[in-house]
Amino acid sequence: MDTADTMPATARRAAEIAFVRAATEEPLPPPLTQSGAIGWIRENLFSTPLNIALTLVSIALIVWVMPPLIQYMFINAVWTGADRDACLVSIEHPVVGACWAFVRERFAYFIYGFYPISERWRVDAFLAMLVVGIVWLAWLRAPRRDIGAAYFFVVMPAVSYILLSGWPLIGLSKVETSFWGGLLVTVVVAAVGIVVSLPIGILLALGRRSQMPAVRLFSVIVIEFVRGVPLITVLFMASVMLPLFVPDTWSPDKLLRALVGVALFTSAYMAEVVRAGLQAIPKGQYEGAMAVGLGYWQMMRLIVLPQALRVTIPNIVNSYISLFKDTTLVFIVGIFDFLRTIEAARIDPKWATPTTSTTGYAFAAVFYFICCYLMSRYARNMEARLATGHKR
Amino acid sequence: MGDSVIMKRVFALTIVAAAAAFAATAASAQTLNTVKSRGVLHCGANGTLAGFGLPDAQGAWTGLDVDFCRALAAAIFNDPAKIKFVPLTAKDRFTALQSGDVDVLARNTTWTSSRDTQLGLNFTGVNYYDGQGFMVRKALKVNSALELNDAAICVQQGTTTELNLADYFRANKMKLKTVTFASANEAVKAYDAGRCDAYTTDASGLYAERLRTVKPDDHIVLPEIISKEPLGPSARHGDDQWFDIVKWTHYAMVIAEELNVTKANVDEMVKSDNPEIKRLLGSEGKHGEALGLTNDWAYRIIKHLGNYGEIFEKNVGQASALKISRGLNALWTKGGLQYAPPIR
Numbered sequence: 001m002d003t004a005d006t007m008p009a010t011a012r013r014a015a016e017i018a019f020v021r022a023a024t025e026e027p028l029p030p031p032l033t034q035s036g037a038i039g040w041i042r043e044n045l046f047s048t049p050l051n052i053a054l055t056l057v058s059i060a061l062i063v064w065v066m067p068p069l070i071q072y073m074f075i076n077a078v079w080t081g082a083d084r085d086a087c088l089v090s091i092e093h094p095v096v097g098a099c100w101a102f103v104r105e106r107f108a109y110f111i112y113g114f115y116p117i118s119e120r121w122r123v124d125a126f127l128a129m130l131v132v133g134i135v136w137l138a139w140l141r142a143p144r145r146d147i148g149a150a151y152f153f154v155v156m157p158a159v160s161y162i163l164l165s166g167w168p169l170i171g172l173s174k175v176e177t178s179f180w181g182g183l184l185v186t187v188v189v190a191a192v193g194i195v196v197s198l199p200i201g202i203l204l205a206l207g208r209r210s211q212m213p214a215v216r217l218f219s220v221i222v223i224e225f226v227r228g229v230p231l232i233t234v235l236f237m238a239s240v241m242l243p244l245f246v247p248d249t250w251s252p253d254k255l256l257r258a259l260v261g262v263a264l265f266t267s268a269y270m271a272e273v274v275r276a277g278l279q280a281i282p283k284g285q286y287e288g289a290m291a292v293g294l295g296y297w298q299m300m301r302l303i304v305l306p307q308a309l310r311v312t313i314p315n316i317v318n319s320y321i322s323l324f325k326d327t328t329l330v331f332i333v334g335i336f337d338f339l340r341t342i343e344a345a346r347i348d349p350k351w352a353t354p355t356t357s358t359t360g361y362a363f364a365a366v367f368y369f370i371c372c373y374l375m376s377r378y379a380r381n382m383e384a385r386l387a388t389g390h391k392r
Numbered sequence: 393m394g395d396s397v398i399m400k401r402v403f404a405l406t407i408v409a410a411a412a413a414f415a416a417t418a419a420s421a422q423t424l425n426t427v428k429s430r431g432v433l434h435c436g437a438n439g440t441l442a443g444f445g446l447p448d449a450q451g452a453w454t455g456l457d458v459d460f461c462r463a464l465a466a467a468i469f470n471d472p473a474k475i476k477f478v479p480l481t482a483k484d485r486f487t488a489l490q491s492g493d494v495d496v497l498a499r500n501t502t503w504t505s506s507r508d509t510q511l512g513l514n515f516t517g518v519n520y521y522d523g524q525g526f527m528v529r530k531a532l533k534v535n536s537a538l539e540l541n542d543a544a545i546c547v548q549q550g551t552t553t554e555l556n557l558a559d560y561f562r563a564n565k566m567k568l569k570t571v572t573f574a575s576a577n578e579a580v581k582a583y584d585a586g587r588c589d590a591y592t593t594d595a596s597g598l599y600a601e602r603l604r605t606v607k608p609d610d611h612i613v614l615p616e617i618i619s620k621e622p623l624g625p626s627a628r629h630g631d632d633q634w635f636d637i638v639k640w641t642h643y644a645m646v647i648a649e650e651l652n653v654t655k656a657n658v659d660e661m662v663k664s665d666n667p668e669i670k671r672l673l674g675s676e677g678k679h680g681e682a683l684g685l686t687n688d689w690a691y692r693i694i695k696h697l698g699n700y701g702e703i704f705e706k707n708v709g710q711a712s713a714l715k716i717s718r719g720l721n722a723l724w725t726k727g728g729l730q731y732a733p734p735i736r
Contacts, residue, residue: 084713089606105449114451178476181451240484243491254478254493334479334488336439336447345449349442349713352603354584357577 072097073362080104087353098359099351106345110363113181113336119173122163123184129156130187138378140385153195164188177255181336185255189262189327189337194320196263201270206300208275219271226268232332234261239333258330266323273315277308310386317379321372339364423627423634424684427468427495432476435461436494439479442600443708443716444500444520444623453477456707457498459697460519460625464496464641466696467689486511489628496638498625500596507626516639518624519700520708521720521729523617524556525595527602530612532589537616541566546579546588548572552619553593560618580604590614594621599714617720633684640683643732644690647672648699650723650732655698658691671735679735690735700730 032038045055076097078087087099103110112120133156136148164184166174180188207219226234238261239254281304289299309316331340345351346360427433437458438445445455462472478494489497490512500522501507503515526545528534534543537560547554549572561568571588573579576597583591584605593601598613605611627638648654651669653661662673670676673694674687681687697703701723708716722728 084603109447109449109451112451114447117450176476178478179451236484240487240491243493244487332481332483334439334481334484336479340439341447344440344447347440347442347600348446348448349600349603350448352442352600352713354581354604354606356604 074098084349084351084353084356087351087355096353096355098362099353099355100359102345102351102353102356102359103363105351106341109182109345110338110341111183113184113341114179115181115184116175116179119166119175122172122175126160126163126184127187129160130191157195177253180255182341183338185330185335186324186327186338188255189259189330190324192259193262193266193323193327197266197270197319197323198316200263200267202274202305204267204271205274205278208271209278223268223271226264227272231262231265231326231329234265235329235333237261254333255335258333258335262323262327262330266319269319270316273312273319274308276315277310277312278304280311281308313379313383313386317375321375324371324375325368338367423495423631424468424637431469432474433461433465433468433496434476434478434494435464436480436485436488436497436499437461437477438499439477441500441597443596443712443714445477445479445498454707456520456703457500457623457625459703459707460498460642461496463645463693463697463703464638466692467637467641467644467685470686470692470696472696486513489513489626492628495634496625496627500623501626503622503624503626512629513626514629514635515624515626516635517642518622518729519642520596520623522594522596522621522623523720524553524592524619524621525598525617526590526592526614527583527598527611528590528614530610534590534614537614537618538564538566540590542569543589544569544571544587546571546573546583546591548576548579548593549574556619557592576601596708596714596716599708599716603713637683637685640735641693642700644672644693644735645697645700645703646723646730646732647735648690648694649701649730650725653694653699655694655696655702658694662691668734677736 029035030039033042044051046052074097076093076095077100078093078096078098079100081087081099081101082105086101087096089096108120112123115123133148133152136142137145137152142148162170162172164175164180165177166172168174204219204223207215208223210216210219235258238257242252242257285303285307286299289303294302328337328339330337331343336344342360342364346357435458437453437455439447441455443455444457445453448454458477461475461477465475466472468474478488480488480494480497480499485497485499485501486507488494497513498519500520501515502522503518507513508515526537526540528540534540545557545568547557547570554570554572557570558568571579571582573582576593579593580591580601582588591598591601595613595617602608602611602613625638625642627635647668648658651661651666651672653669653672658673661669662675664670664673667676671679673691674680674689678687680689683689686692698706701718704718704721705711708714709718718726718728720729722730724731
């Protein structure tokens with residue numbers, strides 16, 4: 001008030017009118033139709049007539065599919081029981097949905113296959129090591145990821161091999177691969193395929209683009225020959241014909257034959273994926289690398305491959321996902337992978353009911369979906385992290 | 393058993409060629425010595441057929457064919473656990489035997505002349521007389537397959553089953569309406585849903601599939617068997633001693649049933665005065681040594697596994713979920729076909 005007293009009369013009047021704002025006004029929130037849930041829905045679901053139609057069709061599909069699915073999978077499902085009687089239609093269960101009791105009873109078989117019961121902790125240990133390795137590498141803020149890489153690519157394969165197949169010298173009894181089965185086999189085949197196919201694929205891709213005719217010819221022959229036959233044929237030849245051509249004693253292990261077949265097959269596909277990445281790198285990058293005096297391997301390692309692999313991540317992961325699902329084909333050579341153990345279990349008369357097969361396949365579908373979706377999510381994250389220069 | 397006919401021919405050809413080229417190595421093989429020095433019998437089995445070869449919840453093998461292999465291991469090692477089961481598919485079973493991956497093949501394999509002569513293997517006997525049959529709804533009031541004129545029949549595509557069905561209907565001048573499916577699972581589902589009047593496959597399979605219907609008691613298996621499917625174990629060509637051992641393993645179990653020697657009473661039966669029992673269990677004669685085994689070979693089989701009837705009832709008969717009646721697999725003295733030459 002003292003200031004007001006000292007002000008001239010006109011200034012005092014102006015201060016009373018106060019049409020000049022002294023402080024910034026808080027901005028109004030955007031209108032309800034543009035923000036929050038409604039805004040999001042308008043923006044994403046109902047922005048154009050086509051989108052409106054698609055949204056309505058999707059909602060109709062969900063309404064049509066979900067309630068019976070939930071009914072079948074959860075509400076009418078049987079969760080406990082010792083044999084087929086639990087999952088049969090009876091007075092207490094007029095409608096029977098999924099027979100989860102069957103999956104529960106056979107769960108151990110789906111995981112371990114024929115692995116001897118007393119030795120199954122070894123499979124558990126292997127799976128735990130695998131999870132630790134994957135988390136260590138995939139979680140960006142994990143400490144010492146360099147040790148993690150060494151662990152994942154060197155220590156773990158060696159320890160896993162000793163653990164799973166046994167080493168009598170240190171008291172681990174031998175478990176032949178014919179006893180391996182279920183999830184264990186699926187994971188082993190997929191992991192070997194994934195880990196082996198990338199380096200071999202890169203070498204084959206480089207070979208195919210090489211200036212040296214012999215190397216190029218060799219790479220082209222390997223890639224085209226392996227890619228030109230179905231995986232089933234590769235597995236079948238490896239498993240059935242190979243033993244005919246080698247002496248009995250030398251005949252390699254059945255699972256090993258399948259592993260070699262799968263690794264070779266994926267490598268050929270991987271080679272083409274990587275080659276696509278190599279083609280995408282402008283010639284200037286090669287010339288620039290050579291101009292600063294890098295040799296071939298240095299150029300590839302430091303300049304070309306980091307860029308080429310980055311642009312091919314979606315394709316590489318695509319190959320991995322398709323490989324993961326292709327592992328089910330090893331059943332053709334009599335190896336019981338995850339899906340095959342479910343197939344075998346659903347045939348058992350102990351659990352023969354109208355819903356057993358469907359339940360088994362539903363369980364398999366959920367398992368494969370989770371695995372593939374996780375791979376896909378991880379790849380998306382990696383892409384987002386690396387593709388800063390190409391981001392749209 | 394559910395193979396694609398074309399695949400069968402293709403692989404038969406491949407295998408014949410391979411077998412011819414490699415018969416020389418197989419002929420000289422002394423299978424018994426190999427098995428003994430290895431300490432483990434390799435048995436080719438089916439991993440996905442209820443009652444014949446199927447792993448249980450613990451991953452242990454069960455089934456009629458599986459127990460046959462165990463009997464063979466018991467005869468050789470006096471230990472039915474000294475065995476490795478190699479699960480084989482219909483497509484790779486013969487090559488697995490030919491290449492030495494397995495010592496004996498006991499995988500519900502139908503004995504046919506072409507297989508016996510062209511694939512480099514010998515069938516050693518019939519441990520299950522199977523044949524194609526029909527399942528119908530009781531409500532249909534059909535008592536014979538001959539009344540199925542103009543009926544819709546669910547069948548799996550591209551199988552010998554489908555061909556047999558057509559033959560049978562043509563031979564009996566009946567009109568056939570088939571509804572085909574890619575897998576047995578789908579065919580049974582469709583039959584259960586009422587799309588067909590009957591479902592056909594091998595009789596042993598019908599009993600297993602019947603359990604998968606919504607109300608198993610509403611369905612019956614018709615008495616007609618329209619094809620001969622003698623299922624039996626087989627051994628590689630060129631090793632007659634091994635062939636004899638596999639063959640007589642089955643016979644020993646059949647003879648034991650004839651003589652009422654069971655797993656439970658075999659220890660008392662050893663003291664029996666009956667000369668046939670004495671010869672079977674090795675207290676008289678040197679019949680086991682003649683095979684290259686010990687004289688108590690049959691005793692070992694019965695002690696560990698039981699006689700043929702016991703194994704049958706346990707795996708596919710009344711003690712199992714399948715509840716298949718003995719039928720053709722009863723002993724010859726009881727109206728069936730199971731007959732063994734005498735041990736003497």
